[in-house]
Amino acid sequence: MLHPDKHGYYGEFGGAFIPEMLHPNVEELRNNYLKISRSSSFKKQFSQLLKNYVGRPTPLYYAKRLSKQYNTNIYLKREDLCHTGAHKINNTIGQVLVAQQLGKKRIIAETGAGQHGVATATVCALMGLECIVYMGEKDIERQAPNVARMQMLGATVIPATSGSKTLKDATNEAIRDWINHPDDTHYIIGSVVGPHPYPDMVARFQSVISKEIKKQLKLATGKELPTHVIACVGGGSNAAGAFYHFIKEKKVQLIAVEAAGCGLDSGRSAATTQLGTPGVLHGSKSFVMQTKDGQVTEPHSISAGLDYPGIGPLHAHLYKSGRAVFMSATDEEALSAAFELSKLEGIIPALESAHALFALHKMAFKKNDVVVLCLSGRGDKDLATYIKSI
Amino acid sequence: MIMNRLDILFAQKFNNILNIYCTAGFPKLYSTTAIMLALQQHGADIIELGIPYSDPVADGPVIQQSNMQALENGMTIELLFTQLASVKEQLHIPLILMGYINPVLQYGMENFCKAAAGSGVSGIILPDLPMYEFDKKYKGVFKKYGLHAIFLISPVTSSERIKKADELSGGFVYAVSSSSTTGSVNSRENIGGYLKRIQNMKLKNPLLIGFGIKDKESFDEAASYGAGAIIGTAFIQHIAAAVDINHATAQFISAIHGN
Numbered sequence: 001m002l003h004p005d006k007h008g009y010y011g012e013f014g015g016a017f018i019p020e021m022l023h024p025n026v027e028e029l030r031n032n033y034l035k036i037s038r039s040s041s042f043k044k045q046f047s048q049l050l051k052n053y054v055g056r057p058t059p060l061y062y063a064k065r066l067s068k069q070y071n072t073n074i075y076l077k078r079e080d081l082c083h084t085g086a087h088k089i090n091n092t093i094g095q096v097l098v099a100q101q102l103g104k105k106r107i108i109a110e111t112g113a114g115q116h117g118v119a120t121a122t123v124c125a126l127m128g129l130e131c132i133v134y135m136g137e138k139d140i141e142r143q144a145p146n147v148a149r150m151q152m153l154g155a156t157v158i159p160a161t162s163g164s165k166t167l168k169d170a171t172n173e174a175i176r177d178w179i180n181h182p183d184d185t186h187y188i189i190g191s192v193v194g195p196h197p198y199p200d201m202v203a204r205f206q207s208v209i210s211k212e213i214k215k216q217l218k219l220a221t222g223k224e225l226p227t228h229v230i231a232c233v234g235g236g237s238n239a240a241g242a243f244y245h246f247i248k249e250k251k252v253q254l255i256a257v258e259a260a261g262c263g264l265d266s267g268r269s270a271a272t273t274q275l276g277t278p279g280v281l282h283g284s285k286s287f288v289m290q291t292k293d294g295q296v297t298e299p300h301s302i303s304a305g306l307d308y309p310g311i312g313p314l315h316a317h318l319y320k321s322g323r324a325v326f327m328s329a330t331d332e333e334a335l336s337a338a339f340e341l342s343k344l345e346g347i348i349p350a351l352e353s354a355h356a357l358f359a360l361h362k363m364a365f366k367k368n369d370v371v372v373l374c375l376s377g378r379g380d381k382d383l384a385t386y387i388k389s390i
Numbered sequence: 391m392i393m394n395r396l397d398i399l400f401a402q403k404f405n406n407i408l409n410i411y412c413t414a415g416f417p418k419l420y421s422t423t424a425i426m427l428a429l430q431q432h433g434a435d436i437i438e439l440g441i442p443y444s445d446p447v448a449d450g451p452v453i454q455q456s457n458m459q460a461l462e463n464g465m466t467i468e469l470l471f472t473q474l475a476s477v478k479e480q481l482h483i484p485l486i487l488m489g490y491i492n493p494v495l496q497y498g499m500e501n502f503c504k505a506a507a508g509s510g511v512s513g514i515i516l517p518d519l520p521m522y523e524f525d526k527k528y529k530g531v532f533k534k535y536g537l538h539a540i541f542l543i544s545p546v547t548s549s550e551r552i553k554k555a556d557e558l559s560g561g562f563v564y565a566v567s568s569s570s571t572t573g574s575v576n577s578r579e580n581i582g583g584y585l586k587r588i589q590n591m592k593l594k595n596p597l598l599i600g601f602g603i604k605d606k607e608s609f610d611e612a613a614s615y616g617a618g619a620i621i622g623t624a625f626i627q628h629i630a631a632a633v634d635i636n637h638a639t640a641q642f643i644s645a646i647h648g649n
């Protein structure tokens with residue numbers, strides 16, 4: 001199932017569990033997102049900005065030494081080469097254009113690693129819109145360069161000081177801000193989470209990733225379809241984008257990699273499908289890491305972008321239906337994969353993407369397999385963490 | 391079937407109904423029953439108990455903090471029902487529960503409604519349960535256990551949805567006085583216009599007005615547009631550090647009543 005039904009459900013997951021105060025804003029978006037994003041003027045602006053501003057298409061790079069290491073064919077989809085350093089900007093460009101069409105003047109966002117915050121601050125600077133980014137206090141500390149970037153781009157960064165002081169709490173604060181600003185504000189959610197229509201809207205904007213993969217793979221190999229697509233999953237937007245055009249192609253194996261943190265049994269993890277149960281978080285029904293009483297638990301991952309106790313409803317459905325395989329990589333494993341890619345290919349990946357890279361260790365590929373791995377971001381923002389391991 | 395206490399109340403009293411909200415398990419794990427009895431003794435008309443939740447997105451800082459405190463204290467739905475059972479015989483005024491959907495879903499909606507009805511609860515407010523989901527999945531269960539669902543409307547709610555909220559609600563409709571999280575008021579200017587518009591819609595349910603009400607003046611103003619008003623944040627602040635809960639509650643209510 002690629003798209004949700006009209007109430008936002010992918011099978012049993014999704015929906016729009018929002019306080020009534022948010023209903024008009026969410027309803028306005030629901031009634032307009034498809035109409036706007038299908039209009040020819042939107043399509044033209046969106047594709048031109050993706051090309052000339054973001055730098056798309058991003059290369060599909062045949063990683064020769066990495067392929068040799070795993071005795072197969074590995075292609076890296078280079079989202080790390082997008083302007084601002086991650087796939088997140090595909091979505092923020094799309095949403096800011098929608099927000100403009102809806103006449104919004106003020107943009108809010110949540111951010112974990114700061115990549116979505118930077119991508120939002122960037123498009124707001126580009127369009128001359130006010131930008132407020134909520135970020136967990138803990139993430140502000142561990143992603144300091146991105147905080148400085150957002151500020152330089154003119155955004156106001158507001159620390160979220162409640163709960164675990166990470167992405168979940170930043171999202172709560174953004175939702176509260178939206179409740180308090182019902183008229184002039186658009187909330188740019190950074191992943192395929194949130195109430196309907198966000199998961200679908202964000203997946204559509206990110207779907208450019210797999211659209212390009214198909215074309216590029218055909219040029220490189222003569223075939224459009226890989227045997228495997230691998231991506232990391234925080235909320236799941238880069239994975240949704242990388243999987244999108246392959247979801248209906250049952251022969252393509254989809255592999256989602258979650259953050260196991262200190263290990264699945266350690267009590268300090270963020271592997272939502274492995275440790276979570278069905279529940280409602282941030283407006284949709286999905287898998288949620290929670291106590292038996294339904295209190296959302298504090299996740300842990302070395303990577304701020306994967307440090308989230310939920311997962312988008314599309315992925316909950318892909319997991320439950322067995323369409324995608326879910327794996328996890330620990331903090332240590334992700335670190336080792338980051339160093340391996342740096343040394344073998346001269347590419348320093350984001351810590352999030354390093355989780356996807358570790359899946360290469362866990363899989364047994366055949367020599368003729370064609371594996372596409374979504375390298376969702378670059379590692380500049382994670383240098384402080386990497387330096388500790390050198 | 392026994393009549394729902396909310397219906398009895400609204401059949402007898404038409405204005406200045408005082409509904410006081412408190413987070414269950416706050417300030418201490420076992421404060422709640424004492425607070426309930428004090429509220430009843432000193433003249434509150436309805437008690438609204440909040441079920442604490444880790445991510446209360448519709449709440450401002452004060453109620454958020456009370457939720458965190460209550461969870462740290464160890465409050466759960468299970469324990470709350472045990473506590474409610476212990477005061478059931480002494481409580482005569484209507485009791486409503488307010489909570490976010492996730493803990494309730496984990497408890498199980500049917501189990502929840504059954505236990506609530508058995509504990510003397512008359513109505514339930516689940517602010518992040520949309521009307522569509524309630525209508526489709528849970529209306530029958532509420533009815534089976536004689537519970538009213540109470541929906542919120544705000545200044546940005548369309549007339550069509552106000553009618554829908556009225557149709558699905560029982561007891562009363564909860565009119566949020568401004569577009570905000572609990573405890574704050576964004577602008578007082580248009581409240582009158584919005585509440586008058588609702589008054590003119592002639593809803594089947596009475597209206598209680600809430601959010602940002604903190605003293606006699608704001609209570610009187612809000613209550614003048616409906617059957618009464620709801621106070622949460624100000625009460626939580628008042629009892630947060632109280633040594634004598636009964637005395638603090640008496641003091642708070644008499645200030646609202648202007649005695």
Ligand SMILES: Cc1ncc(COP(=O)(O)O)c(C=O)c1O
Nearest residue numbers: 115234235236237238305352377
């Ligand atoms: C580089 C990178 N990859 C992945 C993610 C995780 O998000 P998602 O699962 O939505 O792709 C983030 C989030 O901050 C990120 O910065």
